[in-house]
Amino acid sequence: MVQKLLVKGNEAISEAAIQAGCRLFFGYPITPSNEIIEYMARRMPEVGGSMTQAESEVSAIYMLLGAAGAGARVMTGTSGCGFSLMQEGMSFLAAYDLPVVVVNVARLGPALGNLDPSQGDYFQMVKGGGHGDYYNFCLAPAGVQEAADLMALAFDLADQYRMPAVIAMDGVLGQMMEPVEFRKPEPRDLPPKTWAARGKRGGPKHDVVGYNLETAAAERRAIMMAEKYDRIRETEQRWEEIALDDADLVVVAFGTCGRIARSAVREARSMGIKVGMIRPITLWPFPTKPIEAALKTAKGILVAEMNMGQMIEDVRLAVNGKAPVWLHRKLGGIMPTTEELVERIRLLAGEVSGND
Amino acid sequence: MTEATAKPIFSHTDGLTEKPLHYCPGCSHGIIHRLIGEVLEELNVSDRTVGVGPVGCAAFCEQYFNVDFIGAAHGRAPAVATGVRRAVPDAVVFTYQGDGDLAAIGIAEAIHAAMRGEKITTIFVNNAIYGMTGGQLAPTTLVGMKTTTSPFGRKEEEHGRPLDIPKLFSGIDGAAYVASGSTDSPKAVLQTKKFIRKAFECQLAGHGYSLVSVLSNCPTNWGMTPVQAMEWIRTNLMPAYTMGELKTPFGAEPGKGGKPS
Amino acid sequence: MGYVVINLNLCKGCELCISACAKGALGLSDTQNSKGYLPAALTVPEKCNACTLCAIMCPDSAITVYK
Numbered sequence A: 001m002v003q004k005l006l007v008k009g010n011e012a013i014s015e016a017a018i019q020a021g022c023r024l025f026f027g028y029p030i031t032p033s034n035e036i037i038e039y040m041a042r043r044m045p046e047v048g049g050s051m052t053q054a055e056s057e058v059s060a061i062y063m064l065l066g067a068a069g070a071g072a073r074v075m076t077g078t079s080g081c082g083f084s085l086m087q088e089g090m091s092f093l094a095a096y097d098l099p100v101v102v103v104n105v106a107r108l109g110p111a112l113g114n115l116d117p118s119q120g121d122y123f124q125m126v127k128g129g130g131h132g133d134y135y136n137f138c139l140a141p142a143g144v145q146e147a148a149d150l151m152a153l154a155f156d157l158a159d160q161y162r163m164p165a166v167i168a169m170d171g172v173l174g175q176m177m178e179p180v181e182f183r184k185p186e187p188r189d190l191p192p193k194t195w196a197a198r199g200k201r202g203g204p205k206h207d208v209v210g211y212n213l214e215t216a217a218a219e220r221r222a223i224m225m226a227e228k229y230d231r232i233r234e235t236e237q238r239w240e241e242i243a244l245d246d247a248d249l250v251v252v253a254f255g256t257c258g259r260i261a262r263s264a265v266r267e268a269r270s271m272g273i274k275v276g277m278i279r280p281i282t283l284w285p286f287p288t289k290p291i292e293a294a295l296k297t298a299k300g301i302l303v304a305e306m307n308m309g310q311m312i313e314d315v316r317l318a319v320n321g322k323a324p325v326w327l328h329r330k331l332g333g334i335m336p337t338t339e340e341l342v343e344r345i346r347l348l349a350g351e352v353s354g355n356d
Numbered sequence B: 001m002t003e004a005t006a007k008p009i010f011s012h013t014d015g016l017t018e019k020p021l022h023y024c025p026g027c028s029h030g031i032i033h034r035l036i037g038e039v040l041e042e043l044n045v046s047d048r049t050v051g052v053g054p055v056g057c058a059a060f061c062e063q064y065f066n067v068d069f070i071g072a073a074h075g076r077a078p079a080v081a082t083g084v085r086r087a088v089p090d091a092v093v094f095t096y097q098g099d100g101d102l103a104a105i106g107i108a109e110a111i112h113a114a115m116r117g118e119k120i121t122t123i124f125v126n127n128a129i130y131g132m133t134g135g136q137l138a139p140t141t142l143v144g145m146k147t148t149t150s151p152f153g154r155k156e157e158e159h160g161r162p163l164d165i166p167k168l169f170s171g172i173d174g175a176a177y178v179a180s181g182s183t184d185s186p187k188a189v190l191q192t193k194k195f196i197r198k199a200f201e202c203q204l205a206g207h208g209y210s211l212v213s214v215l216s217n218c219p220t221n222w223g224m225t226p227v228q229a230m231e232w233i234r235t236n237l238m239p240a241y242t243m244g245e246l247k248t249p250f251g252a253e254p255g256k257g258g259k260p261s
Numbered sequence C: 001m002g003y004v005v006i007n008l009n010l011c012k013g014c015e016l017c018i019s020a021c022a023k024g025a026l027g028l029s030d031t032q033n034s035k036g037y038l039p040a041a042l043t044v045p046e047k048c049n050a051c052t053l054c055a056i057m058c059p060d061s062a063i064t065v066y067k
Helices: A009-019 A034-047 A057-069 A080-085 A087-095 A122-126 A144-161 A171-175 A215-235 A255-270 A288-294 A311-319 A338-353 B028-042 B057-063 B077-087 B099-105 B107-115 B165-170 B186-204 B226-240 C016-020 C053-057
Strands: A004-008 A024-027 A050-053 A074-078 A101-106 A137-139 A165-170 A177-181 A239-242 A249-252 A275-280 A282-284 A300-305 A325-329 B008-010 B049-053 B068-071 B092-098 B121-126 B175-182 B209-215 B244-247 C003-006 C026-028 C040-042 C063-066
Touching: A004 A009, A004 A144, A009 A034, A009 A074, A009 A101, A009 A144, A009 A165, A009 A171, A009 A177, A024 A034, A024 A057, A024 B077, A034 A050, A034 A171, A050 B077, A057 A074, A057 A080, A057 A087, A057 B068, A057 B077, A057 B107, A074 A080, A080 A087, A080 A101, A080 A122, A101 A144, A101 A171, A122 A165, A122 A282, A122 A311, A137 A144, A144 A165, A144 A177, A165 A171, A165 A255, A171 A255, A239 A255, A239 A288, A249 A255, A249 A288, A249 A338, A255 A275, A255 A300, A255 A338, A275 A288, A288 A311, A300 A311, A300 A338, A311 A325, A325 A338, B028 B057, B028 B092, B028 B121, B028 B186, B049 B057, B049 B077, B057 B068, B057 B092, B077 B092, B077 B107, B092 B099, B092 B186, B099 B107, B099 B121, B107 B165, B107 B209, B121 B186, B165 B175, B165 B209, B165 B244, B175 B186, B175 B226, B186 B209, B186 C053, B209 B226, B226 C016, C003 C040, C016 C026, C016 C053, C053 C063
Parallel strands: A024 A050, A024 A074, A074 A101, A101 A165, A137 A165, A249 A275, A249 A300, A300 A325, B049 B068, B049 B092, B092 B121, B121 B209, B175 B209
Antiparallel strands: A004 A177, A137 A282, A239 A275, B008 C063, B175 B244, C003 C063, C026 C040
């Protein structure tokens, strides 16, 4: 019988990472992610791994690059401005085809902002916050159990496709305590890291670099990356759907906001409102498939997010003008209440069903 | 002696690849690359060495060293090297960095790697200017020296005095071996090779962080011939920096890095 | 007694070897190499004593010294 433990979000994902085989952590303290580096400081020595506190996030992301370049499973956890400091590193990691997991426990920005939860880092996490043409996986849990479950998936996706994976947490998810079962991840067939730079060891040398001075080679490389991202968009979308079959209005929300929206949708349903929900679990690749499918019957989309409107741009792209898309935005580090979402759903559902 | 009986007593080291170097004629990079390659071969560690490259003229140096390499972003090589150090316990790890890389944008990473006593070796190529980008002011540029961003000469009241990196690092406890050499003459080159060898031996013995600063030329941006540039190192650069072996752990107990012997 | 072989296409004519040679055995060739440089050459072979100072200074590993 697997034990259920009451665990804080930040600690749950840390333990899940260790159970997924991560033995190296490099990071820098920043609230509200500090429990991650502190948990790793205590726990890594117990499993024969190590936690190194870097002198800044700038340094930490490059420690990750070195360890990943040498073939190890590595992660970091950060927040806000710390994640901003890592963006050049993210660009390098993408160019070097390196797998790492970066947990962003998002807080209100810009600048120091405050420590309250926000979804204002969506663009940065999903659109490639660093320079150049690249993407990274972005997974958005809506609860502590899901966050723990997604860690093994993140490491495996990163290894399989050789690219970074970002976990979109926020201050609430990081701090809340929920019961968690640490499930043994299903073993996956992953390619061996023969490309890693760990010493020639009797073979040819391995260079892990990211430049292409010769134009034709630069184009070939970019095409290779673009085709990889196309394949991932086609095959790795993940989402949760609720009550879509006869929904006139579909709510799209992720993370903590998605969790609240889920409650609002269920409550609205109990009031007889024909509303459904799509909760993206992968923010990148964005789940366009369920949105396209839902539009066969749905007449409108309500996007609820804790920012000025970031994910809504991806929703609009997927909707492609076929239906109206509304935004319920919650600013200043504040979470919407279930009641206000139910009310917004009620009003919009009335509007769309009147559009028959 | 006839040509038939003569044997090669000095030839291309296996520590470097066969690729012709792209550096300017007479640039010290080539000399320093060769010294590192020779030392790694002599210590018989090439097979388990991982080098970390800079951004600068030597940004493509992985093409020349016959060991595994990871390219770092500007200044981040000591952080990347720390990651490798953790991931591959038996690897020999070194960084190769210029003035901008180590003394400007990367000064935090370098100081903290030294602070932690990371068992990595840093080769610091100091030519008192930013070469790759066309000759701008460096933290190591001498007072009075004209560069493209100090066209009237480095002024103490505006730019401060240059950083003496060997001196700075010798004050960090975790830096077990700190030496300062030059490439201006065969004698200097041979002495620098000894320093580089001891720096790697310091790493292999587990004493802590090792740094070898090497005074180098930049004929192109100094506006001189290579031979003139080597003379300029002797007359201008050498007096400005602490030279020689500043700190060595040899003679100290194994594992105890940092105290001058 | 010795001699050096200079790889004509690696040499960039920087003259560091010529400057290092204590015996005056080296000089510049008057024929350009494939890159347009005037490479160094063993202009006075009988003066070479295989001291290796030239090879020690060569940034391009262009010199092999024989003894």
